[in-house]
Amino acid sequence: xxxxxxxxxxxxxxxxxxxxxxxxxxxxxxxxxxxxxxxxxxxxxxxxxxxxxxxxxxxxxxxxxxxxxxxxxxxxxxxxxxxxxxxxxxxxxxxxxxxxxxxxx
Amino acid sequence: xxxxxxxxxxxxxxxxxxxxxxxxxxxxxxxxxxxxxxxxxxxxxxxxxxxxxxxxxxxxxxxxxxxxxxxxxxxxxxxxxxxxxxxxxxxxxxxxxxxxxxxxxxxxxxxxxxxxxxxxxxxxxxxxxxxxxxxxxxxxxxxxxxxxxxxxxxxxxxxxxxxxxxxxxxxxxxxxxxxxxxxxxxxxxxxxxxxxxxxxxxxxxxxxxxxxxxxxxxxxxxxxxxxxxxxxxxxxxxxxxxxxxxxxxxxxxxxxxxxxxxxxxxxxxxxxxxxxxxxxxxxxxxxxxxxxxxxxxxxxxxxxxxxxxxxxxxxxxxxxxxxxxxxxxxxxxxxxxxxxxxxxxxxxxxxxxxxxxxxxxxxxxxxxxxxxxxxxxxxxxxxxxxxxxxxxxxxxxxxxxxxxxxxxxxxxxxxxxxxxxxxxxxxxxxxxxxxxxxxxxxxxxxxxxxxxxxxxxxxxxxxxxxxxxxxxxxxxxxxxxxxxxxxxxxxxxxxxxxxxxxxxxxxxxxxxxx
Numbered sequence: 001x002x003x004x005x006x007x008x009x010x011x012x013x014x015x016x017x018x019x020x021x022x023x024x025x026x027x028x029x030x031x032x033x034x035x036x037x038x039x040x041x042x043x044x045x046x047x048x049x050x051x052x053x054x055x056x057x058x059x060x061x062x063x064x065x066x067x068x069x070x071x072x073x074x075x076x077x078x079x080x081x082x083x084x085x086x087x088x089x090x091x092x093x094x095x096x097x098x099x100x101x102x103x104x105x
Numbered sequence: 106x107x108x109x110x111x112x113x114x115x116x117x118x119x120x121x122x123x124x125x126x127x128x129x130x131x132x133x134x135x136x137x138x139x140x141x142x143x144x145x146x147x148x149x150x151x152x153x154x155x156x157x158x159x160x161x162x163x164x165x166x167x168x169x170x171x172x173x174x175x176x177x178x179x180x181x182x183x184x185x186x187x188x189x190x191x192x193x194x195x196x197x198x199x200x201x202x203x204x205x206x207x208x209x210x211x212x213x214x215x216x217x218x219x220x221x222x223x224x225x226x227x228x229x230x231x232x233x234x235x236x237x238x239x240x241x242x243x244x245x246x247x248x249x250x251x252x253x254x255x256x257x258x259x260x261x262x263x264x265x266x267x268x269x270x271x272x273x274x275x276x277x278x279x280x281x282x283x284x285x286x287x288x289x290x291x292x293x294x295x296x297x298x299x300x301x302x303x304x305x306x307x308x309x310x311x312x313x314x315x316x317x318x319x320x321x322x323x324x325x326x327x328x329x330x331x332x333x334x335x336x337x338x339x340x341x342x343x344x345x346x347x348x349x350x351x352x353x354x355x356x357x358x359x360x361x362x363x364x365x366x367x368x369x370x371x372x373x374x375x376x377x378x379x380x381x382x383x384x385x386x387x388x389x390x391x392x393x394x395x396x397x398x399x400x401x402x403x404x405x406x407x408x409x410x411x412x413x414x415x416x417x418x419x420x421x422x423x424x425x426x427x428x429x430x431x432x433x434x435x436x437x438x439x440x441x442x443x444x445x446x447x448x449x450x451x452x453x454x455x456x457x458x459x460x461x462x463x464x465x466x467x468x469x470x471x472x473x474x475x476x477x478x479x480x481x482x483x484x485x486x487x488x489x490x491x492x493x494x495x496x497x498x499x500x501x502x503x504x505x506x507x508x509x510x511x512x513x514x515x516x517x518x519x520x521x522x523x524x525x526x527x528x529x530x531x532x533x534x535x536x537x538x539x540x541x542x543x544x545x546x547x548x549x550x551x552x553x554x555x556x557x558x559x560x561x562x563x564x565x566x567x568x569x570x571x572x573x574x575x576x577x578x579x580x581x582x583x584x585x586x587x588x589x590x591x592x593x594x595x596x597x598x599x600x601x602x603x604x605x606x607x608x609x610x611x612x613x614x615x616x617x618x619x
Contacts, residue, residue, distance in 0.1 A: 010434060010435045012471065013467065013468060015382075015538045017431070019434055020432055020433050025434065028472070028474045031473035044309045044310050
């Protein structure tokens, strides 16, 4: 298990250090702030049922969708008062974690 | 005449049991590139030193036709022996017998040898090669695991506990190794996980091979569950034997002394560390330039490489080394390296092994991922471990020691016994660039030539603070020494620390941030 990483530069407190950059650091996902208008799957699973239609107005806390994961039915609720703009998935779809399930406006 | 036939009867019974699961199962084991449990014990222990116990143990399970099945020695071999003359208690699960599955009597044998090891104050070695719980024995099998975990915990810090993963070790079974001091894994043979690839596929739809999920490389490089990685069982046994020479038999003793030896000439301590604090070098070469015979035995070589931990000897005595590694991620402290160092510091403290800390770090790692992964509580483990350690603590600041990193790395303030600094050491709240940007922000911004002013201010700061003398003037550093004097100063400090005695306030136990 040799370390094949090449030397790169790492900035700590405005100083650039010449050093090997770890694979873990290279592979980290840059942070993005969450958008309440995007309903994402918080776990991989299967879309069991979609309870609203495009264009339908919803209130915060309304049930939007049922996601079957880890042998549990998870209710996904609306995070805002608004309207369903788009539903990129359909009933029965298998989705991975972080998939956009619904967009509100 | 009667006794002769009885002896023959014993010999025959033994011979049959010594074959474990039988020739067919042994062939299968060999085809996987694995040795049998008995061969493993024989190659690990000194020749003819193994005394086996409980060879004749049998299970008494009744359900699922178990009453018709005979499982030789119930799938595990226990006993005691020696390694280079050091006494060890050992158990080895026998995969050729019912897949090494753990039933009630199997676990009773393991807990018997664990109790024996604790009572006799000798190291315990467990060789794990098991398909998991023996389902037919139901809750008895779970009880067995629980009693093993309990004993691992009670023995922790009293006797050294070593786990060797030479086959599958899955589900609840993984928690015994996780509770022990050192875990050894072998490429393509060791497999450890809580839930296997099949369950993950069914429940989460993610496909992954057993090797990528919980193979030896994964646990050595990514999870930090393993401490030693080998490419063969033979190499693994050599590593275990070497470790045994570095550690004491129990927490009431010191490790056995060796014949002292000088470091090799090849490691020239004057030429390893570049002057420029932003340039990398391999801190293991500094350790090799200090320790007897340049023999450094690294622990967790592939995990969180930005910190180096391991054993070496000085004047024949075992020392635990903790060193920032400027070659990897500039030697920063982060979640993983803090975790790695803190556990090792506590190990050395529990087993009377003096600590030498080599410092060269720019501070803690910035980043959302670090903050969200809890770098606050993980970083605090290092402070906690150094502060509570009562073994001799020696510190050498090789180059930079900035900010919180300076405090954490066995500083005077955490009650280090001796703190030395090399002449090029920079002990400061942060690097000159960062500090100048903050202290002289107004001057730099209002200047006609901001870049020129910045450079000038950085230089000013460097002259004034980027040295060891400010800290030395406060007594935070005991002596500024030449690199070539390092071994001499450390040997002297160790010899005057032999009878170190510190009183800690009475308490049940502290609350380290884990």
